[in-house]
Amino acid sequence: MSETTDRSLLLRGITKSYETGAGGSKTVLEGIDLHIGPGELVVLLGANGSGKSTTLKIASGMIAPTAGEVQIGRTDITQMRGETRRQSRMKLGMVFQDARLIRRRSVLSNVLCGTLGRHQNIATALGFLPQSERPLAMACLERVGLGALAGQRASTLSGGQAQRVSVARALAQKPSVILADEPVASLDPESAEEVMTLLTTVARNERLAVLCVLHQIDLARRHATRLIGLKKGHIAFDLPASEVTDTMISTLYTRDAP
């Protein structure tokens, strides 16, 4: 396991249960331990309902775990509230299934929106985007290969381009960790390959920890440094991509006999 640095993500003993009414509860995640070091792109695999999205939501702070802790670098973000929680969120860049851009704004403005967390001042409250971050935003756009489209309205982009802009927006946050929730689910194979290559490059070159939920096994095998298989809320395997066999993967998707 890699050492804990500022650019790493650690989930320790994560359990998540939901109340089902009449005093009952359903556990969707139990005792999840995982660590992603800088430069690693780790893919979470598993059937629907295995707990992949819940893991990602807990890692991002969107939902709180019933037990366990989430650490970005050496900071435990699980118990954080208010301003400190908002500050800690900035260390997490999110890439969603859909790009979630402000469609009526330009590509550059969308990337600059990723820097707003660092600029809580009157100028941004009055509608001005932080101009001091323009070089960084342009550099992020160049990094995803879309510098030429900076002035274009976001609504005119293709699905693949929009997703690359959302990666640029995440990079503009200067994150320690990137969480990607099915980032290629709505893309054609060519665009999917482009986005995954981009995430791999970002993880390697920027030395970021990237945790990605994917359903495309072949893409996961090609791009991940490690694969984590989830089944019924437990980790079934956590191995380098080259060591994961087809049988291991197929057991994730087969239903157990009742």
Place this chain on the structure above:
Amino acid sequence: MTRTDIRPAPDSGNIMVSRFSSGTFLGWGGAATLLFILAQAAHNTQVSPTNLITGAGRIVDIVGRAVPPDWSQLPSEWGPTRETIDIALIGTALGAILACPLALLSARTLVPNPVIRMLARSIVALLRAVPDLVWALIFVTAVGLGPFPGVLSLILHTAGMLGRLGAEMIEDMDVMPLEAMELAGANRLQIFIHGILPTLMPSMFGLILYRLDENLRCSLVLGFVGAGGLGFQLFTAISLFQYRTASLLLLMILVIVLIVETSSSAIRKRLM
């Protein structure tokens, strides 16, 4: 090539007949009910083709006395024309400003507190429910004749209409990009300024232009109850049997309405 047997199943004929019968019965029953409702409405509102035919002569007589329009009155009607346009402009602008907080406070996606939301929605409902003509009558009584009561009534009615439509627009907007901004560390004010406003403004501006279009027509009618402008001039001309002046005013109204309608629709198309 195989042949497809398209004969109906042995008992399908009976099913068809019974469905046809019940459908026909419902259709005729519905038509008869609708006819009855319309007939009683016509009776209550004293719709009478005989009266229309008898009155047609008088309408032709009035039209005859209204042409040609009295062009000599044209210079003296510029003032009321400008007043009508100004009533619509200022009424729409101030109404839109008042509508903004009402729309924001009425939207479920922005205001989780049900008490505040219900209060804002009640105000919006009241402003919309009372017709602008009634508001004008109230304000004419309160502040006297002239354009000001017309402006006040348009402000309130516009605030009600835009408040409701704006709230619906906010509730219908895609919140996912806003969630992404929040997760990136933006605070609530930044999300509103940089996420919600840019998304809503073009549509909201389109709505305001549409309202301006409507308000121009409303401001003409408001003149009939003493709220100034061309409407007041038209009411006076008809009351004094000055039909040639009335026809001139109607022509002017037509031209203004067409100009505002065409330009607002062109701007709205560019915005969307």
